[in-house]
Amino acid sequence: MLNYTFDWSIITSGKYFDWLVSGLITTLKLSTVSIVLAFLLGLLIAVMRMAHSKPVRWFAHAYLEFFRNTPLLVQIFFWYFGSYKILPTVINDWLNKTGFEFAAAAIALTIYTSAFIAEDIRSGVLSIPKEQMEAARSAGFSYLRSMQYIILPQAIRITIPPLVNQFLNLAKNSSLAMTIGVMEMTYQARQVESYTFKGFEAFTAATAVYLVLSIIITAAVNTYNEKVLNVHKAA
Amino acid sequence: MITFKGVHKWFKDLHVLNDINQHVTPGEVLVVCGPSGSGKSTLIRTINQLEPINEGSLIVDGMDLSDKKTNINKLRAEVGFVFQQFNLYPHLSVISNITLAPTKIRNVSKKDAEEQAMVLLNRVGLSEKRDAYPSQLSGGQQQRVAIARALAMKPRIMLFDEPTSALDPEMIGEVLAVMKDLALSGMTMVVVTHEMGFAREVAHRVAFMADGIVLEEAPPEDFFLRPQHERAKQFLRQLLTPMQSGCP
Numbered sequence: 402m403l404n405y406t407f408d409w410s411i412i413t414s415g416k417y418f419d420w421l422v423s424g425l426i427t428t429l430k431l432s433t434v435s436i437v438l439a440f441l442l443g444l445l446i447a448v449m450r451m452a453h454s455k456p457v458r459w460f461a462h463a464y465l466e467f468f469r470n471t472p473l474l475v476q477i478f479f480w481y482f483g484s485y486k487i488l489p490t491v492i493n494d495w496l497n498k499t500g501f502e503f504a505a506a507a508i509a510l511t512i513y514t515s516a517f518i519a520e521d522i523r524s525g526v527l528s529i530p531k532e533q534m535e536a537a538r539s540a541g542f543s544y545l546r547s548m549q550y551i552i553l554p555q556a557i558r559i560t561i562p563p564l565v566n567q568f569l570n571l572a573k574n575s576s577l578a579m580t581i582g583v584m585e586m587t588y589q590a591r592q593v594e595s596y597t598f599k600g601f602e603a604f605t606a607a608t609a610v611y612l613v614l615s616i617i618i619t620a621a622v623n624t625y626n627e628k629v630l631n632v633h634k635a636a
Numbered sequence: 637m638i639t640f641k642g643v644h645k646w647f648k649d650l651h652v653l654n655d656i657n658q659h660v661t662p663g664e665v666l667v668v669c670g671p672s673g674s675g676k677s678t679l680i681r682t683i684n685q686l687e688p689i690n691e692g693s694l695i696v697d698g699m700d701l702s703d704k705k706t707n708i709n710k711l712r713a714e715v716g717f718v719f720q721q722f723n724l725y726p727h728l729s730v731i732s733n734i735t736l737a738p739t740k741i742r743n744v745s746k747k748d749a750e751e752q753a754m755v756l757l758n759r760v761g762l763s764e765k766r767d768a769y770p771s772q773l774s775g776g777q778q779q780r781v782a783i784a785r786a787l788a789m790k791p792r793i794m795l796f797d798e799p800t801s802a803l804d805p806e807m808i809g810e811v812l813a814v815m816k817d818l819a820l821s822g823m824t825m826v827v828v829t830h831e832m833g834f835a836r837e838v839a840h841r842v843a844f845m846a847d848g849i850v851l852e853e854a855p856p857e858d859f860f861l862r863p864q865h866e867r868a869k870q871f872l873r874q875l876l877t878p879m880q881s882g883c884p
Contacts, residue, residue, distance in 0.1 A: 536723035539684055540737040540789065541713030550736060555727050 408599060412606045417593045421603075424589030425610055431503065431585060432572040432614070435510040439571060440564070442511060443518025450523050461519070468516040474577055476513055481505040481581040506578035514571045518564065525560035526552060558626075565622045569615050576611075586610055637662045637793060637824050638683060643692035645678060645848075652678045653689070654848040665825045667835040667856070670845035671871055676828045679845065680797050683826065684715045697792055713741055716786030720798040722778040724770040730757070730781050731766040734788045742789070749788070756784040760814050776807030780814055787818075794818065796827040832875060836860055844868045 411417050449461035468476070481502065485493050496504055529552050537547035579588035590607035594600040638660040645653035652675045660666050668676045681687040682694060685701055685708050694701040699711050725733050734756060735749035744752070757763040760780040770778055779799055786794060796815065800808040812834050819825055819838045829835065835842055835856050842859040844852040844867075851865045863869045 532719065532721060532723045533725070535686055536717075536719065536725070539686060539712055539715075539717040540785075541709045541741050542737070543709055546740065550740060551725055555725075558727060 405601070407602065409602055411597055411599050412593065412602050417597065417603075420589045420593055421586070421606055421610075424584060424586040424607075427503075427584055428572075428575055428586040428610070428614070431507060431510070431575045431578060431583065435507050435514065435571055435575070436568050438507070438511040439514040439518055439567070442515035444522060446515060446519035447522035447526070450519060451526065465516045465519060468513055469520075473509065473513050473574055474580065477506060477509040477577055477581060480509045502578070502581050502583045505581060506575070506583045510571055510575060510578075513574075514567055517567050517570075521560050521563040521567065522556065525556035528559055529555050561622060561626055565619055568618050568622070572614055572618060573611060637664070637697060638826070639693075639695045641693045641695075643682070643689050643694055645675075645682065645687065645690050652848050653682070656692070656850060658843065658850065658853075660824060660826060662824050663822045664840050665819045665823075665827065665838055667839040667842045668826065668828045668845060669830060669832075669835065669842065669871070671867075674845040675848040676845045677797055680795050680826055680828050683793070683795055684712050684717055686717070709741075713737070713789055714792050716783075716789060716791035716794040718779070718782050718786055718794070718796045718799050720801050722770075722775070722782045722802075724778055724782055724785070726770050729767050729769055730762070730773075733770070733781060734785045737785070738788050753784070753788060756787050757781075759787075759817070760784050761810070774807060775803045776810045779803065779807075779811045783811075783814055783818070793824045793826070796825065796829065798828050798830075800829065800831055830875065832860065832872075844871065846871075 412421060446461050446464060449457050450465070452458055452461075484505070485496070485501070488496075493501075533551055533555065534547055537551040538544070542550065575585060576587040578585050579591065582588070586607050590603040593603040597603070638658070640656045640658040643653055643656040644651070654675075656679065658666075668679060670676050678687050682689050682701075683696055689702065692702070696711060697714055699706050701708075701711070725736070728736065731750060731753050734753040735744075735746065738744040738749045738752065739746055754763060754766065757766060760783060762777060762780055762784070765773060765777065765781070770781070773781065783799075799815070800811050803811065808831065812831060815825075815827070815834070816838050827834075827839070837856075839856050841853060842856050843850050844859065844863075844865070846867045852859065852863065852868050854864075859868070860872065863872055
């Protein structure tokens with residue numbers, strides 16, 4: 402009954418293979434840039450959320466609620482279709498030359514994910530017993546040094562599993578960038594399907610790529626945990 | 637070494653320290669005891685300003701704690717503090733727990749700090765645990781590491797806040813032995829404890845507190861044999877025979 406002929410050669414060589422590879426490279430670039438920026442921005446927002454100054458705390462809180470509670474797709478469309486109307490022409494020209502789609506997608510993914518990362522880091526810091534800070538302070542460490550040597554190293558260990566989740570979500574969410582024309586993995590798989598009608602093969606390839614990407618991210622962070630941070634011993 | 641003059645402290649409406657006047661001389665061992673909620677932990681925590689005082693003057697090792705210009709981190713580096721719950725750094729090995737402050741605050745080289753740490757670990761009988769993590773140690777061992785960690789800063793004063801209260805009975809002895817050894821070496825010590833055997837044997841002076849007031853202070857032999865204040869008598873009865881004195 403099955404009248405579909407599988408043709409895997411389409412995706413393993415030739416033009417369509419090259420399309421898929423270029424899609425993979427764009428996905429890797431978009432994910433890597435956004436993961437690094439989202440982590441740094443998340444760390445900053447987390448620190449602002451715990452700051453002594455009320456306006457700073459309030460700003461960070463508003464930021465979190467705003468970006469966590471609106472759909473990522475709307476945010477991507479906002480940066481792509483909305484932001485250029487308020488940006489100066491000079492910046493728009495520059496962005497158009499360097500790839501505005503990519504920039505808009507990276508900004509949206511970074512900001513969206515940073516809100517989740519900030520909350521994970523903050524809850525990690527809050528879960529460290531206050532006696533640890535007392536022990537550090539009574540040894541003669543200043544507040545910032547106590548954070549640096551005693552509190553943050555423990556908080557980051559606790560935060561790593563939820564951070565991995567955020568990194569994985571970001572890598573998978575990067576597929577939404579196709580909606581604004583970023584030629585990443587999903588976009589290219591869709592292209593291959595349009596040209597060849599080999600949808601099964603094309604999206605199987607895309608699925609495999611996302612799966613392998615996720616497994617690599619998880620394994621890398623777990624190895625870092627075990628080998629560098631000695632998490633199993635320092636329970 | 638430590639001088640309290642008319643020190644008061646409030647937690648909101650609660651008067652936790654009421655007109656404390658105490659003087660601890662170099663090499664002296666002062667034991668502070670009293671029922672729970674008497675303010676004894678607060679008292680010892682004011683000495684390295686884990687709790688700030690509201691009124692009066694407190695001078696520790698020549699530094700005035702009521703003066704805003706006093707460098708509090710410098711003072712804390714000179715005063716070792718041992719907690720009831722040990723509070724070792726769980727992400728660091730035993731040896732790193734001990735060397736962290738000397739290397740980062742005193743800029744001692746890693747090699748010198750580790751040599752010094754091994755001397756201290758020997759002194760508390762735990763040299764074979766240098767690479768263990770706190771979670772792999774018993775409570776008594778953790779507390780002995782915590783004492784070594786405090787001593788690594790070469791403090792001029794050591795403070796102990798109920799150092800044996802969180803320990804199983806069979807581990808109390810090993811910690812008290814280390815503390816006794818330290819006292820005999822001439823360290824100035826303030827110890828909040830209910831270990832009356834330790835107080836009797838090691839303390840030069842016992843201060844009894846209740847409701848934020850030092851009600852009685854005396855050499856241990858006088859305090860234990862001839863307590864003056866009714867609250868002190870009651871407290872000692874309860875410690876020695878908890879079953880009989882439970883009901884009025």
